[in-house]
Amino acid sequence: MLVIVAPGQGAQTPGFLSSWLELDGMPDRLGRWSEVAGLDLVHYGTEASAEEIKDTAVAQPLLVAAGLLTARALFPDEELARKLVGAVAGHSVGEITAAAAAGVLSARDALTFVRERGRAMAEAATVTETGMTAVLGGDPEEVAAKLAEHGLTAANNNGGGQIVAAGTLDQLAALKADPPAKAKLIPLKVAGAFHTSHMAPGVERLAELAPTLTVADPVPAYISNKDGEVVASGAEVLARLVSQVSNPVRWDLCMETIEQLGATCVIEVSPAGTLTNLVKRNVKGVATLALKTPDDLDKARALVAEHTGEETAA
Numbered sequence: 494m495l496v497i498v499a500p501g502q503g504a505q506t507p508g509f510l511s512s513w514l515e516l517d518g519m520p521d522r523l524g525r526w527s528e529v530a531g532l533d534l535v536h537y538g539t540e541a542s543a544e545e546i547k548d549t550a551v552a553q554p555l556l557v558a559a560g561l562l563t564a565r566a567l568f569p570d571e572e573l574a575r576k577l578v579g580a581v582a583g584h585s586v587g588e589i590t591a592a593a594a595a596g597v598l599s600a601r602d603a604l605t606f607v608r609e610r611g612r613a614m615a616e617a618a619t620v621t622e623t624g625m626t627a628v629l630g631g632d633p634e635e636v637a638a639k640l641a642e643h644g645l646t647a648a649n650n651n652g653g654g655q656i657v658a659a660g661t662l663d664q665l666a667a668l669k670a671d672p673p674a675k676a677k678l679i680p681l682k683v684a685g686a687f688h689t690s691h692m693a694p695g696v697e698r699l700a701e702l703a704p705t706l707t708v709a710d711p712v713p714a715y716i717s718n719k720d721g722e723v724v725a726s727g728a729e730v731l732a733r734l735v736s737q738v739s740n741p742v743r744w745d746l747c748m749e750t751i752e753q754l755g756a757t758c759v760i761e762v763s764p765a766g767t768l769t770n771l772v773k774r775n776v777k778g779v780a781t782l783a784l785k786t787p788d789d790l791d792k793a794r795a796l797v798a799e800h801t802g803e804e805t806a807a
Contacts, residue, residue, distance in 0.1 A: 494579035496756045496799050497594060498772070499560040501585030501742075504764040505546050510538030510559055512786045513763065516566055523562060529595045530554040530772070531720055537725065543738050549618065549736050552610035553745040554604060556764070560585035560590035563763040563784050567793055568805055571596075575712045577801045580723070580754055582716035582747045585649075585688070586610070595711035597727045601737045602706045606734065610740060614738060618685025620694070627655045631676030639673045652745035652775045655797040659686035662799055673730060692739040699735040706731065713777055714754070719744025723754075731741050752776045758800040760784055 527534040568574030583591035593603035649657035707729035758780040761769045765783035
């Protein structure tokens with residue numbers, strides 16, 4: 494079974510879309526999506542600096558647009574894509590990419606949603622000085638106890654002993670001074686404590702937007718960050734996308750579901766690499782491919798044919 498995954502914030506790098514925009518029709522498509530996003534996505538994907546694309550309000554629409562753009566390059570026929578792909582999943586903002594790929598939201602509605610999500614989370618991050626720190630290794634129970642002791646939230650569980658702690662800068666400083674034994678701490682360059690209660694204003698804003706969007710039930714299967722469950726209702730997918738802004742990302746459980754569903758191949762859309770690396774370490778016996786540039790398309794098409802028995806259009 495083929496699974497398509499979409500990365501989250503932090504995966505973007507300067508100029509990562511340049512080679513994709515050399516493909517026929519892609520600049521025009523990204524230009525149209527720029528109008529919806531209220532951003533010059535062509536500029537941000539090709540010429541903008543690392544500092545410019547780190548901005549939450551820019552990074553999130555850019556990531557969703559990039560994922561949909563590269564998925565369309567691999568599968569020009571959306572109906573065929575939904576026939577060949579067994580499941581989709583995304584990490585954090587990548588869930589919106591996955592929802593659009595599964596037909597829950599149109600590309601336009603996905604970009605409308607992520608536009609408001611990025612703006613709302615950026616604004617929420619200015620209320621209190623907050624941040625995130627990766628906690629690598631250590632005893633899982635001791636890590637959980639230390640986070641609780643310092644009032645921090647395990648905002649991401651990426652499997653394999655990778656936890657991301659989130660909270661106020663004072664709380665993170667206390668964790669640095671008193672870390673779990675045998676754990677490595679890496680401060681992350683993010684604007685705030687995403688996927689925690691600090692993002693509650695963003696949830697309220699998205700809850701007001703949600704009724705204006707058109708949803709359909711997902712095809713293929715949609716795997717949710719909330720608990721790794723397969724969600725069959727489009728309305729439920731959208732409700733989870735709203736609440737997920739202030740709730741932890743359980744990518745560890747998503748990978749368990751990918752394995753339980755019988756996945757044989759996982760392809761990650763651009764800017765790819767983060768999730769396929771996690772899958773390689775945590776899901777044994779699954780072929781992976783990071784769709785980083787158009788040079789990877791032939792390999793991806795070969796994998797699709799090998800694992801589905803059908804060709805995609807070149």
